[in-house]
Amino acid sequence: MVNLFIISGIVKLIEPTxxxxxxxKGGFLESYDFIPSSTLTGGIISYINRNSxxxxxxxxxxxxxxxxxxxxxxxxxxPYEGDKIDxxxxxxxxxxxxxxxxxxxxxxxxxxxxxxxMGEKELIKRISRLNFKVPRGxxxxxxDRAVMFKVKDWYVYTHVALDHERRTAAEKLLYTIESxxxxxxxxxxxxxxxxxxxxxxxxxxxxxxxxxxxxxxxxKVEICDYMPISKYIEKRAGQIGKFKEKIVTVDVVTYSxxxxxxxxxxxxxxxxxxxxxxxxxxxxxxxxxxxxxxxxSVFVFKRDKDPYDLAKIEVxxxxxxxxxxxxxxxxxxxxxxHFKFSxxxx
Amino acid sequence: MIINxxxxxxxxxxxxxxxxxxRIRKLDHRVVFYKFGNTLSPIPPSSFxxxxxxxxxxxxxxxxxxxxxxxxxxxxSDIREYDPNIHLVSKExxxxxxxxxxxxxxxxxxxxxxxxxVNRTTGTTAxxxxxxxxxxxxxxxxxxxxxxxxxxxxxxxxxxLLAATLNLMKNGxxxxxxISKGMGLIRRIEVEPKDFLKKSLKLGGVLG
Numbered sequence: 001m002v003n004l005f006i007i008s009g010i011v012k013l014i015e016p017t018x019x020x021x022x023x024x025k026g027g028f029l030e031s032y033d034f035i036p037s038s039t040l041t042g043g044i045i046s047y048i049n050r051n052s053x054x055x056x057x058x059x060x061x062x063x064x065x066x067x068x069x070x071x072x073x074x075x076x077x078x079p080y081e082g083d084k085i086d087x088x089x090x091x092x093x094x095x096x097x098x099x100x101x102x103x104x105x106x107x108x109x110x111x112x113x114x115x116x117x118m119g120e121k122e123l124i125k126r127i128s129r130l131n132f133k134v135p136r137g138x139x140x141x142x143x144d145r146a147v148m149f150k151v152k153d154w155y156v157y158t159h160v161a162l163d164h165e166r167r168t169a170a171e172k173l174l175y176t177i178e179s180x181x182x183x184x185x186x187x188x189x190x191x192x193x194x195x196x197x198x199x200x201x202x203x204x205x206x207x208x209x210x211x212x213x214x215x216x217x218x219x220k221v222e223i224c225d226y227m228p229i230s231k232y233i234e235k236r237a238g239q240i241g242k243f244k245e246k247i248v249t250v251d252v253v254t255y256s257x258x259x260x261x262x263x264x265x266x267x268x269x270x271x272x273x274x275x276x277x278x279x280x281x282x283x284x285x286x287x288x289x290x291x292x293x294x295x296x297s298v299f300v301f302k303r304d305k306d307p308y309d310l311a312k313i314e315v316x317x318x319x320x321x322x323x324x325x326x327x328x329x330x331x332x333x334x335x336x337x338h339f340k341f342s343x344x345x346x
Numbered sequence: 347m348i349i350n351x352x353x354x355x356x357x358x359x360x361x362x363x364x365x366x367x368x369r370i371r372k373l374d375h376r377v378v379f380y381k382f383g384n385t386l387s388p389i390p391p392s393s394f395x396x397x398x399x400x401x402x403x404x405x406x407x408x409x410x411x412x413x414x415x416x417x418x419x420x421x422x423s424d425i426r427e428y429d430p431n432i433h434l435v436s437k438e439x440x441x442x443x444x445x446x447x448x449x450x451x452x453x454x455x456x457x458x459x460x461x462x463x464v465n466r467t468t469g470t471t472a473x474x475x476x477x478x479x480x481x482x483x484x485x486x487x488x489x490x491x492x493x494x495x496x497x498x499x500x501x502x503x504x505x506x507l508l509a510a511t512l513n514l515m516k517n518g519x520x521x522x523x524x525i526s527k528g529m530g531l532i533r534r535i536e537v538e539p540k541d542f543l544k545k546s547l548k549l550g551g552v553l554g
Contacts, residue, residue, distance in 0.1 A: 014383055015444065157378055158365055159392060182381045213422070213442045215380070215391025 002069055003194040006315060007226040008087045011035060011077045011186040011208075015218040016155040018179040018210040027175035033136070033151045034094075035077040035186050035208065037254050037327025038280040043206040044072065044221070045325070048199055058282055065321055073317045073324050074190030075253050076295060078138045079149040085187045087225045088235055090335050092138035092149045092187060093251055094296035096272045097338075099130035106139060106146040107341040110249060114270040114300035141336050155181040179209075179216060189253075190327075191315055197226060229315045236311035240334045248303040248310065249338045253330040255292040260329045264313070266301035273297035280326040287322055298338070348499050353446060353538040354512065355489035359531070361388045362481045362524040375479035377456055385448030387490050388482040389521065394492055395421075395443040397521055402511045405553060409510075416503040440497040441508075447491040454484045459527075481529060489536070509546035510553040512537055517552040 019039055020029045046054070048070070055061040064070070078092045085091075097110040109130055116123045137148035161173035192200075200223060207217040240248070247269070250261065255278050274294040279286045310333045318324050364375035380390040399421045406417045418424065422439030463475040500508070515535060522530040537543055547554045 016381070155378075155381070156365075157380075157390060157392070159396075182383065211392065213438060214395045215444045218444060 002071055004071060004191055004229045004315070004317075005194065005197050005226045006087050006189065006191055006229050006232045007197065007223050008085045008089070008187070008189045009221060009223045010080065010083065010085065011040065011188065012220045012222070013180060013182045013184050013186075013218075014205075014220060015216055016179040016181050017208050017217045017219060018177055019208065020177075020210060029175065029177045031154070031178040031180060033180075034079065034138075035180075035188075036280070037074050037076045037188075038325065039208050040077055040188065040221075041072055041074050041325045041327060042281075043208050044074070044196075044200060044204075045070070047204050047206050048196060055283060058285065061283060062321060065325075068195070069193060070196055071191065071193040071317060071324070072196060073192075073330070074327050075188050075330050076327065077186035077188040079151050080138075080140075080185055080187035081149060082185075082187075084224045085189075087189065087227055087232060088239065090140060090251075090332060090337065091189055091253060092140040092147075093253065093332070093335070094136060095139045095251065095298060095335075095337060096274065096294075096296045097298045098134045098137075098139055099132050100134060101131075101341070102129055106134070106148060108139075108298070108338045109341075110270055110272070110298045110300055110338050111247065112341070114247065117269050118302075139337055141340060144340075146337065146340070151180055152184050153181045155179045177211075191229065191317060192226075197223075201226075232315060233308065233311045236314060236333075237306075237308040240310050241307035243334055243339050245339075246303050248301050248305075249334055250299040250301065251332040251335045252293050252295055252297040252299075253332050254295055254327045255289060256329045256331065257289075257292060260331070261293070261299060264301065264305075266304055268299060268301055270300040271298070273299070282322060282325075287326065289326075289328065292328070349505065349539070349542070350496060350499070352494040352508070352542055354492045354494060355536040355538075356389070356394075356492065356521075356532060357487065357489050357534040357536075358389075358484065358521065359487075359533060360481055360483050360529040361522050362479070362527075362529040363389060363393055363522040364479055364481075372478065373458065373480065374477040377480045377482050380445065380448070382445040382448050385445075385450065387445055387448040388454065388484075389490055391443045391445050391492060393522075395441070397519075398441075398443070398511055398515075401514050401519070402507060405507060405510045405514060408553070409549065413503055413507045416501065416507045420500075420504050420507065440500075442495040442497065444493045444495070445491070446493040447489075449484065449486070449488060449490065453486040453488050454482050456480055456482055479524075481524065505542075506546045506549070509543055510549050513543055513546055513553050516543070 019032050019035060021032060055064055075091060080092050095108060097108045098106055099109050101107045109127060112123050112127050137150050140147050156176060156178050158176045203222045205220050208219055209217045274297060275291055278289045278292050314331060314333060318329050365378045367373045367376040377388055379386040379388060402417050402421060406413050420439050420441050423436040458478055458480055460478050463472040465472040515532060519532040520530045521532060
């Protein structure tokens with residue numbers, strides 16, 4: 001039996017970091033605005049394994065995970081400003097149900113529409129007063145106010161490959177790379193086994209993303225807070241049960257299968273989701289995950305489950321080791337961001 | 347002695363490494379600063395690595411391809427070594443270049459210079475030829491320090507190749523554009539460990 005811990009931490013970029021999207025057009029390599037789970041986990045595993053030879057294929061990686069009993073399930077790292085994030089705090093998520101209220105504050109309309117569908121028809125007046133044109137951002141309740149985080153700045157640089165005979169730029173070898181600039185910081189959460197936690201507790205410096213040999217990707221990972229999952233489940237059950245309304249919201253934190261949502265077996269009232277195919281690399285190959293729900297998608301259910309069971313689902317790891325290291329199927333229940341607007345009323 | 351790390355201090359007065367800019371009629375090329383912690387550098391480590399690769403390739407050609415394997419393992423695959431009969435699998439090199447120390451904002455100033463393009467055949471000003479470009483002048487004469495690290499220990503041939511490359515840079519290297527306007531001339535380099543440059547003594551000339 002492995003002792004599992006839940007952790008929260010911050011990634012600070014020291015050098016610009018390139019993490020490109022799945023496809024790019026022409027010579028422009030577009031960057032993500034967050035650090036994907038698979039990139040971060042890969043960096044941590046290679047740090048743990050730094051004194052042994054690098055696994056050269058999938059089988060060797062599986063063997064390494066099994067031999068050392070490594071459990072590592074980490075969320076994406078989302079843009080954040082601040083030095084500390086607690087385990088029980090929600091992450092800044094790219095929530096898809098954000099609107100701007102009359103007092104120019106960011107609010108989530110998920111619960112309003114859910115309640116409208118459940119029979120409170122007069123809510124349509126409040127919904128109609130919202131402004132739905134909101135730019136992409138990462139949202140969080142901080143000191144009782146909704147805050148939006150974004151990537152602070154980008155570093156865009158055009159690279160040229162050289163023709164060494166003529167000392168000129170080679171033909172068709174001009175490309176532009178967009179990268180996250182140094183100084184940006186990101187917050188993440190995850191579940192680790194005890195041995196891995198002991199090794200990275202004091203903080204670590206790893207290189208993430210592309211072009212690591214050309215001055216890109218150096219970053220510092222700090223673990224801010226950790227606690228055993230049994231303790232976490234108890235505390236989270238209290239938090240989830242705090243909202244008296246017989247309703248539960250589900251935020252998708254990392255790419256998740258539809259089956260994961262359906263396995264909750266509660267009556268769905270509202271959903272807003274984006275679905276696509278995503279790929280993640282495992283040593284020279286990639287795994288394709290078909291029809292996965294994007295982070296920031298929101299579901300609202302009628303609550304007929306014990307908060308204790310829901311808290312347990314938050315920290316239950318995927319059984320497949322690749323789904324685990326790619327951070328799939330992470331959910332977060334009853335984000336206070338959704339409840340703030342509807343509780344206050346008016 | 348196993349060498350894990352080589353520090354290169356680069357003394358340079360003016361640099362012209364620029365990117366296209368969209369402010370038409372005001373600025374066509376702008377300087378992009380590479381940010382490392384709190385310091386800035388007008389020379390990104392990627393440009394410096396590309397320049398090292400460029401010089402190393404000259405050394406390889408000059409010495410009759412004797413150091414070709416060392417070059418490929420140090421810098422990674424080269425498009426020139428592409429063999430159509432074998433499927434190209436690109437391989438990364440063991441050299442990691444990162445910035446160790448950049449400049450503060452008071453150490454340099456950014457100037458703008460105009461220029462024109464000349465039609466090579468007629469010798470007259472070309473159409474739509476006027477342009478404005480930024481450049482960086484380092485006033486404080488502080489060096490920009492690069493850190494060369496290696497994923498695995500270097501072989502003897504790789505050490506000689508790298509030393510010869512740095513010697514070539516020391517003896518009249520130029521970095522970036524507008525060399526004919528007096529920019530990018532490398533005045534001086536300092537290398538740590540100090541005796542590293544002596545490793546290529548037997549090659550002689552500008553290489554040793």
